[in-house]
Amino acid sequence: MFLKGKSAIVTGSTSGIGLALAKALAAEGASVMINGFGDADAIETERVALQAASGAKALYDGADMAKPDQIAAMVARAQDAFGGVDIAISNAGIQHVAPIEDFPVEKWDAILAINLSSSFHLMRAVVPGMKARGWGRILTTASAHSLVASPNKAAYVAAKHGIAGLTKTVALETAPFGVTVNCISPGYVWTPLVENQIPDTMAARGLTREQVINDVLLAAQPTKQFVLPEQVAALALFLCRDEAASITGANYSMDGGWTAA
Ligand code: NAD
Numbered sequence: 001m002f003l004k005g006k007s008a009i010v011t012g013s014t015s016g017i018g019l020a021l022a023k024a025l026a027a028e029g030a031s032v033m034i035n036g037f038g039d040a041d042a043i044e045t046e047r048v049a050l051q052a053a054s055g056a057k058a059l060y061d062g063a064d065m066a067k068p069d070q071i072a073a074m075v076a077r078a079q080d081a082f083g084g085v086d087i088a089i090s091n092a093g094i095q096h097v098a099p100i101e102d103f104p105v106e107k108w109d110a111i112l113a114i115n116l117s118s119s120f121h122l123m124r125a126v127v128p129g130m131k132a133r134g135w136g137r138i139l140t141t142a143s144a145h146s147l148v149a150s151p152n153k154a155a156y157v158a159a160k161h162g163i164a165g166l167t168k169t170v171a172l173e174t175a176p177f178g179v180t181v182n183c184i185s186p187g188y189v190w191t192p193l194v195e196n197q198i199p200d201t202m203a204a205r206g207l208t209r210e211q212v213i214n215d216v217l218l219a220a221q222p223t224k225q226f227v228l229p230e231q232v233a234a235l236a237l238f239l240c241r242d243e244a245a246s247i248t249g250a251n252y253s254m255d256g257g258w259t260a261a
Helices: 016-027 040-054 068-082 105-133 154-177 192-205 209-220 229-240
Strands: 007-010 031-035 058-061 087-090 136-141 179-186 251-254
Touching: 007 016, 007 068, 016 031, 016 040, 016 087, 016 136, 016 229, 031 040, 031 068, 040 058, 058 068, 068 105, 087 105, 105 136, 105 154, 105 179, 136 154, 136 229, 154 179, 154 251, 179 229, 192 209, 229 251
Parallel strands: 007 031, 007 087, 031 058, 087 136, 136 179, 179 251
Antiparallel strands: none
16 A cells, blocks of 8 residues: 555546546555545445545545636645645546537537646646645546547547646646656546547447447557556556656556557
8 A cells, every 4th residue: 555644636536537546546545535526425435435445534525627716625625634635636527529610619618627727727736735745746637639639529639738738847847846747648448438429429420339439439549449447547556656756747648559650
């Protein structure tokens, strides 16, 4: 349990990759604040399980990542409850698929707010404490779309490219203080986010469900396998280790070879 005594916030951790990240951190003894939307009873069940796994505190905060004041309040609450935030993972994200001329303005605004600006608000709130303590780990769940584009995903690709730049910038600013800042950039991971975009892609491209899975989603991934949330979590855990102290400003692809092409 190498994270005993450490504390973490994982945004968007009621589902998918974020939940796997929270479980991995708790399994190593970290206190964890989970965040995101969903059924209250299901979230409480996850929170209790995290506490049992870590032997440390686990808290839930329902802050909306589109609301800067709620992000600041979430971080303040974690700092009070845990005595500081050592690990912050900006993971919450949403998707919308449409050609640029039909892309709803409110979807653009929501994706930029939740997938990009929330990381800025989280980082600016946790960095002072990390610098003061001389240790910190900040991770962002970016995407292969931080490096390459796909059609019909203007807002998502723009936000994820932005995450890559934000990560590099904050890595440079915090490098002298024992704080590392890195992105993990998965290809297609089998989570509700991917499953939920299948109907839109079917409509946008006039394809069947099987065609979307095999010819669109996994078309880009030479392994022809979805990435697993637990694989993302394993890399995140490594980046939290002291052995990873010299890794900062990096963007780690975990995409089955997608961006090698
Ligand atoms: P998911 O839909 O399973 O989970 C998203 C999480 O974010 C949920 O907990 C949800 O409640 C939360 N969330 C959504 N809007 C929120 C808001 N306004 N405020 C607070 N929480 C909010 O998705 P996932 O696939 O696990 O995605 C997690 C991250 O990984 C996202 O940033 C996504 O872009 C990125 N990613 C996913 C894939 C993939 O293939 N699934 C690939 C690359 C990157």
